[in-house]
Amino acid sequence: MAEADSMKLDGPQRAALFFLTIGQDRAAEVLKHMSPKEVQQIGAAMAELRNITMPMVEDVLGKFVDDIRNQTALGINSEEYIRNLLTQALGADKASSVCDRILLGRNSKGLEQLKWMDPRxxxxxxxxxxxxxxxxxxxxxxxxxxxxxxxxxxxKLRPDVIMRIATLTGVQPAALRELDDIMEKQLSGNTNVKSSTLGGIETAANILNFIESNVEASIMDQISDIDPDLSQKIQDKMFVFDDLIDVDDRGIQTLLREVSTDSLLLALRGADDALKEKIFSNMSRRAAEMLRDDLEAAPPARLSEVEAAQKEILAIARRMAEAGELSLGGGGDELI
Incomplete structure (x- = not known):
């Protein structure tokens, strides 16, 4: 019964339960080597844990011990191992927005401290x-x-900023340190800045991927008016509707539960055949047949309407990706 209960916990919750059992000092030592997003997600999971029983704790710890036994015992760096294990459990870039920044935020300084602050x-x-x-x-x-x-x-500032990000190829370490000093004075902090590789087309595209569809469209329209070539390069790197083919089957099924039939019907009018088949294969036979028939019988639709429907579905997919409910990169990460 307890094992069944512990199986209901997702990866972050199991990691959170593990941290709660090893003690504050040991947990803090591990957490300080993790990224802000990982710490935030584990912290949120800690706050949400309820009705934890001792058998559930024993089950989680038992599985951890089993994992340890499968590793080479000689010379193992336990802190590094735990960090790698929990990173694998949490997955990359799946943390949803968390209001309360915990543990290490107060010890992060300068530019690094910005990662712990509310976006507003x-x-x-x-x-x-x-x-x-x-x-x-x-x-x-x-x-x-x-x-x-x-x-x-x-x-009015957004397109300019995105264009500067897209054309940013790097920053001199000295300039980065100077910027860090400015942030240090405003935030009463300091940090060691090592990386000078920032920005670029992909960074700009990734940021736009997470912006609401109407805001994204406005920014891209303005960039297109200023620099059509740059606009196209950014667009080429963005996650588009046909890229949904890279989402794993479980993710597609989860997404379809959140999408209206009318929106899906309209969006698929502009999709390639491979994506259509991917969608059909993740529906019941009857639902797939009905959708095929509706697609064949549907009257012509305006391109703008098709694109709007696709953007609506992409917005849902991005929201679900932020919440960790699906992976836009496909091949979902395993959870402990």
């Missing part, structure tokens, strides 16, 4: 900086946090 607070802090400075700062943040921060900046 980050926007308020940098909105008066030069657009190039804003571009560098957003490039340092995770894409979802950068996207939400961008959405809180003045509308």
């Amino acid at each position: 607070a980050v926007a308020d802090l940098i909105r008066l900086e030069h657009p190039q400075v804003i571009a560098i700062i957003l490039s340092l943040l995770d894409s979802d946090q950068a996207a939400e921060t961008l959405s809180h900046l003045p509308e």
Whole structure:
């Protein structure tokens, strides 16, 4: 019974239960080597844990011990092993927005501390900086946090910032340290900045992938008016409707439960055959046959209407990806 209960816990919850059992000091030692997003997700899971029984704890710890026994016992770095194990359990870039930043946030300084701040607070802090400075700062943040921060900046500023991110090929370490000093004075912090590779087309595209569809469209329209070639390069790197073919079957099934039949019917009018078959194969036979018949019988639709339906579905997919309910990269990550 207890084992069955523990099986209901997802990866972050099992990791959270593990941390709660090893003690505050040991947990803090492990957590300080993890990324802000991982710590936030584990912290949120800790806050949500309810009705935990001792047999459930024993089951989670038992599985952890089994994993340890399968590893080489000689010379193993337990902290590094735990970090790798929990990173695998949590997956990459699946953390949803968490209001309360925990544990290490108060010890992070300078530019690094921005990762622990609410996006609206980050926007308020940098909105008066030069657009190039804003571009560098957003490039340092995770894409979802950068996207939400961008959405809180003045509308006229957004296209300029995205264009600067897309054309940013790197920053001199000295310039980055100077920027860190500025943030240090405002946040009473300091940090060692080692990386100078920031920005680029892919970074800009990743940020836009997390922005609401209507905001994204507005930004891309303005960039297209200014620099059509750059706009196309960014668009080429963005997650588009046909890229849903890379989502695993379980993810497609989860997505379909959130999408209306009318929107799906309209969106598939502009999809390639491979994606259509992917969708059909993840529906019941009867539902797939009905959808095929509706597609064949449907009257012509405006391209703008088809694109709007596709953007609506993509917005749902991005929201679900942020919540960790599906992986836009396909081949979903395993959870412990």
